[in-house]
Amino acid sequence: MGKLKVGILISGRGSNMAALVEAARDPGFPAEVCCVLANRPDAKGLEFARERGIPAVLVDHKAYPSKAAFEAAVTDELLTHGVDFVCLAGFMRIVSPTFIERWHNRLINIHPSLLPSYKGLHTHERALADGVKLAGCTVHFVRAEMDVGPIVAQAAVPVLAGDTPDSLAARILTAEHHLYPLAVRLIAEGKATVTGEVVEIAPEAADETARLFSAR
Numbered sequence: 001m002g003k004l005k006v007g008i009l010i011s012g013r014g015s016n017m018a019a020l021v022e023a024a025r026d027p028g029f030p031a032e033v034c035c036v037l038a039n040r041p042d043a044k045g046l047e048f049a050r051e052r053g054i055p056a057v058l059v060d061h062k063a064y065p066s067k068a069a070f071e072a073a074v075t076d077e078l079l080t081h082g083v084d085f086v087c088l089a090g091f092m093r094i095v096s097p098t099f100i101e102r103w104h105n106r107l108i109n110i111h112p113s114l115l116p117s118y119k120g121l122h123t124h125e126r127a128l129a130d131g132v133k134l135a136g137c138t139v140h141f142v143r144a145e146m147d148v149g150p151i152v153a154q155a156a157v158p159v160l161a162g163d164t165p166d167s168l169a170a171r172i173l174t175a176e177h178h179l180y181p182l183a184v185r186l187i188a189e190g191k192a193t194v195t196g197e198v199v200e201i202a203p204e205a206a207d208e209t210a211r212l213f214s215a216r
């Protein structure tokens with residue numbers, strides 16, 4: 001079976017993209033990163049990809065008259081690079097239902113909370129304000145509603161006394177860098193498949209999709 005051909009969409013730092021690129025350097029990893037695409041010229045991650053010989057593409061949303069035109073250009077670039085599966089990794093544009101439909105069940109996202117809790121922005125601030133004791137991150141298939149969709153895998157981290165939004169975000173980000181490659185691997189191996197509106201996990205992979213990840 002050939003490798004899953006992945007395109008990664010970013011807007012900034014790109015540390016999750018970097019984690020996927022690093023994971024894919026292992027010859028045994030069942031996915032390859034065909035291109036990294038950013039919607040902003042100053043996206044730091046583009047440089048990282050370029051340095052590793054991965055096509056780094058800029059599709060600046062500001063250069064397009066409409067969201068539809070921008071997204072059509074994104075899809076064109078992805079197809080040009082042979083992509084058949086898309087990972088959103090800190091991509092700060094809300095994708096339209098048309099784009100989601102175009103990439104139905106071939107489009108996933110990582111979100112820094114244990115969904116369905118804390119959708120949207122400022123997740124860490126809100127979690128701390130609520131006094132939750134576990135936080136974490138989720139990889140999910142993308143649906144039209146923001147931060148909703150079949151969940152592939154989740155990792156939980158403890159909330160520690162004295163945490164600030166930044167310290168909690170950093171702990172979660174470390175977990176994200178493990179979770180995203182894991183989720184992509186399971187999908188590429190056919191061990192995580194969308195059935196109805198949930199992700200069914202192959203029995204042999206059951207232990208992998210829920211992690212208590214504690215990086216103090």
Ligand code: GRF
Nearest residue numbers: 013014015016090110111112
């Ligand atoms: C991550 O926290 C991710 O969960 C969220 O945006 C952030 C992106 O960070 N969707 P990076 O660009 O991957 O470093």
